[in-house]
Amino acid sequence: MTTTSQEIVPDSEHKGLVGRLPQPLRGLALLARFDRPIGWWLLFWPGAWAVALAGGAIARWDLILWILAGSIAMRGAGCVYNDIVDRDLDAQVARTRSRPIPSGQVSIGLAWGWLVALCLVGLVVLMQLHGLAIGVALASLAPVAAYPFMKRITWWPQAWLGLVFSWAALVGWSEVAGDLSAPMWLLYAGSIAWVIGYDTIYALQDREDDALIGVRSSALRMGTHVRGGTAAFYAAAVALWGAALWSVRPDPLALAALLPVAGHLAWQVATLRPDDGAGALQRFRSNRFAGLLMVLACLVVGSA
Template sequence: MTAEIVPDSEHRGIVGALPPVLRDLALLARFDRPIGWWLLFWPGAWGVALAGGAVARWDLILWLLIGSIAMRGAGCVYNDIVDRDLDRQVARTAVRPLASGAVSLKAAWAWLGLLCLVGLVVLFQLHVPAALTALASVTLVAAYPFMKRITWWPQAWLGLVFSWAALVGWAEITGGWGLPGLLLYGGGIAWVIGYDTIYALQDVEDDALVGVRSSARRMGAAVRPGVAGFYAVALLLWGAALWRMRPDPLVLVALVPMAIHLGWQVVTLVPADGANALARFRANRNAGALMFAACLVVGSAL
């Protein structure tokens, strides 16, 4: 049996051309949906840029990208190992390679180990403070798949995980943690809660049937103002991070494109339309680039 290429795959032609075994492994690691590793990568790039290291340490940004691809893939494989029984009960996830039986549990563990080895290579490129910071996220990553069983806010836990690279990038350039880096990280958490709530709108009905909790279900009819609130908190914390680096009202202008983009997401969001929600979620790849530009402008002006 070969895993089905799901409707939200972004590179159906490339994935479809792979031999069956490689296709199943690619789908298991979500290589067909690069939005995930973009969202994991951007906070790390922000940290490097805001600390003023984007130009001199372009190689670090490249390593962070490679690490994001590998570790997002590893996280997806681990998540599917833990959730394989739940996935079989949800229409959108029942065709995943493990849930459908296209990939065996033993093969999934082996694939997870290989992806982690790539992440280890990236870890060796970091100095001790950044490497220790990166390793500190392991517990958060390991616990994430269980959060949807015990809390209505698994998106908050995902925020802790997916924004962690901001601390890694900042620590690699500055040699430690600092208030601007922590504010950048905090804003990233709020941003993740917002966009992952949008993503969870696709599964509200199925999640209710199988008992999976999410911020989208918790917010209910108030999901649009709820997302707007988290995006507002993100902008507030990011503005504070930029201000700590350069206390000048002009630095806040760098956030205007990001604010407009996030506002567009909220205004045009149609909660009952899964395709609309998926498009708004994917738009955060561009949002990440806009935030990187803001950090680059401020960090380069120091």
């Protein structure tokens, strides 16, 4: 039994594959956003950057794979939790009303059970870490739990998402380097600015619905200055990443390693059209490539 592409959320990247899954597996896959891998790529990249910049990309290749597994599981868990909390709001937004909970594909009880199962996978990943990194990873639970409520109380929920989606940088660095030194914090801060930038682009798709139902976002707050605001956050990200790389290797060549990712982010801003939802989604998704360019820069500097 298959489902039509219209029954699956509009921004799914794998409508055919997900549509062939039987219920309730289809609903669970959609609830965890397995059809949209961009989310776990964006959660994974900061952890990979940190491992590479700390010089552990070769010796700790297994850690990179564990971070990837943890990113897939915990991004899924975060999406399930977010959809449980936001089920009433999702039902009022055109892009999200077809999600599994508001559309009735998955019950609240089943959603909670799925959340527990995904968290157990995250626990297995946690057990691969050592003392300091375990503590750092567990400290993420409070900001993760608070995130779904931020859009109700602040115009900048993207900033809170930046805190959460950049957390793997803290885990990766503390596991490899065994400390919480300056390069880690600079890398983390740069990642937060990057997340604010790309999630502002993503939020452009929902500006009209968000304004009608009272949901806040940086895309609404920036108004007509959304391109300039996104450019400013991307510029801050590159500057902070440059400081992180310089603190590891004070050499102009280290900064040159950032030119590809800086160029890619500049392309996103230069070609962004705030009233083009499809184009905004494409530029948002292109950040998986930005993450790859950044990990290559960290690999070059961290391995030198």
